[in-house]
Amino acid sequence: MEKKMKQIPELQDYDPIEKGDAIIIREIPNEVYHSDVGISSSFVRKFNDSQVHAIEVETETTPAMNFGTAAHYMLVEGDSVFNDNVGVIVGSPYTKVSKDLKQDFKDRGLVVINERDYLDIEGMASNIIPEADMYLNGDNKIPEASFYWYEDDVLCKCRPDVICSPQGIHQDFEIVAVDYKTTYSCSPESFLESVLKYGYDQQAAWYRRGLEAAGYRVKEFVFVAQEKKLPYASKVFKITEQQMDKAWIKMSASLESYKKYLKGTKPTIHNSPNIVTLDLDGQD
Numbered sequence: 001m002e003k004k005m006k007q008i009p010e011l012q013d014y015d016p017i018e019k020g021d022a023i024i025i026r027e028i029p030n031e032v033y034h035s036d037v038g039i040s041s042s043f044v045r046k047f048n049d050s051q052v053h054a055i056e057v058e059t060e061t062t063p064a065m066n067f068g069t070a071a072h073y074m075l076v077e078g079d080s081v082f083n084d085n086v087g088v089i090v091g092s093p094y095t096k097v098s099k100d101l102k103q104d105f106k107d108r109g110l111v112v113i114n115e116r117d118y119l120d121i122e123g124m125a126s127n128i129i130p131e132a133d134m135y136l137n138g139d140n141k142i143p144e145a146s147f148y149w150y151e152d153d154v155l156c157k158c159r160p161d162v163i164c165s166p167q168g169i170h171q172d173f174e175i176v177a178v179d180y181k182t183t184y185s186c187s188p189e190s191f192l193e194s195v196l197k198y199g200y201d202q203q204a205a206w207y208r209r210g211l212e213a214a215g216y217r218v219k220e221f222v223f224v225a226q227e228k229k230l231p232y233a234s235k236v237f238k239i240t241e242q243q244m245d246k247a248w249i250k251m252s253a254s255l256e257s258y259k260k261y262l263k264g265t266k267p268t269i270h271n272s273p274n275i276v277t278l279d280l281d282g283q284d
Helices: 009-014 041-049 051-056 063-077 079-085 096-107 115-127 130-137 188-198 200-213 241-262
Strands: 017-019 022-025 086-089 111-114 141-143 146-151 154-158 162-164 174-183 217-227 234-239
Touching: 009 022, 041 051, 041 200, 041 241, 051 241, 063 079, 063 086, 063 111, 063 115, 063 174, 079 086, 086 096, 086 115, 096 111, 111 115, 130 162, 130 174, 130 217, 130 234, 146 200, 154 200, 154 241, 174 188, 174 200, 188 200, 188 217, 188 234, 200 217, 200 234, 200 241
Parallel strands: 086 111, 174 217
Antiparallel strands: 017 022, 022 146, 141 162, 146 154, 162 174, 217 234
């Protein structure tokens, strides 16, 4: 393990902590974490959908993604982190002054949102339910710790929004992993649709794998889901070990396909043949 960690020079300036079969970094710039040093849950899930797209197409930042990131800063990391990382455009975004300010924010590496988004995020922070706030801001929470580990020769990474750890990050014990999601509806039916559509169960399985590589046992994995508009409703959703076990089978299969790609296998497009007969059974 020590030998492999020394082969990652991009991480050595960020005080990596070696633990178990992983390293943990408490503070690392977003641009470093999101660089091509290690593969993430998002990449592996995308690779499972279409290998070519995962490899060749960069993900574009959308206003919805900026909203989610800004909400995450405020709800998970607090006002000071929000103020340091988010630029708010007040008034019309179409004036020259606003356009120049937006470019200045981008040049400084800030997440840019408009005034309406800011008011919604403030409303979300004011209306989070106690059960959700307990997970996001409970005692001894560790936000945004980055974990790196190897699956054979493939460097992997994850960054849970929060891990709840009563004795500190150096201890061996059971932990709770928390992921904060913004959504249009936090009804159980709607959130289940999101889990299936976006592979949140696979994300949970991937995060558990990384945490276990560091010697932790994930006692519980929860999603805190909160609506983006009034009444800013929120709920806590738990995923079971059995569900994560099942999801890891998919992630493991995708990881094996990625290993084959690294050895020279030609990547596929939407992971299907070039000629496909549509199956319309059961479709109206």
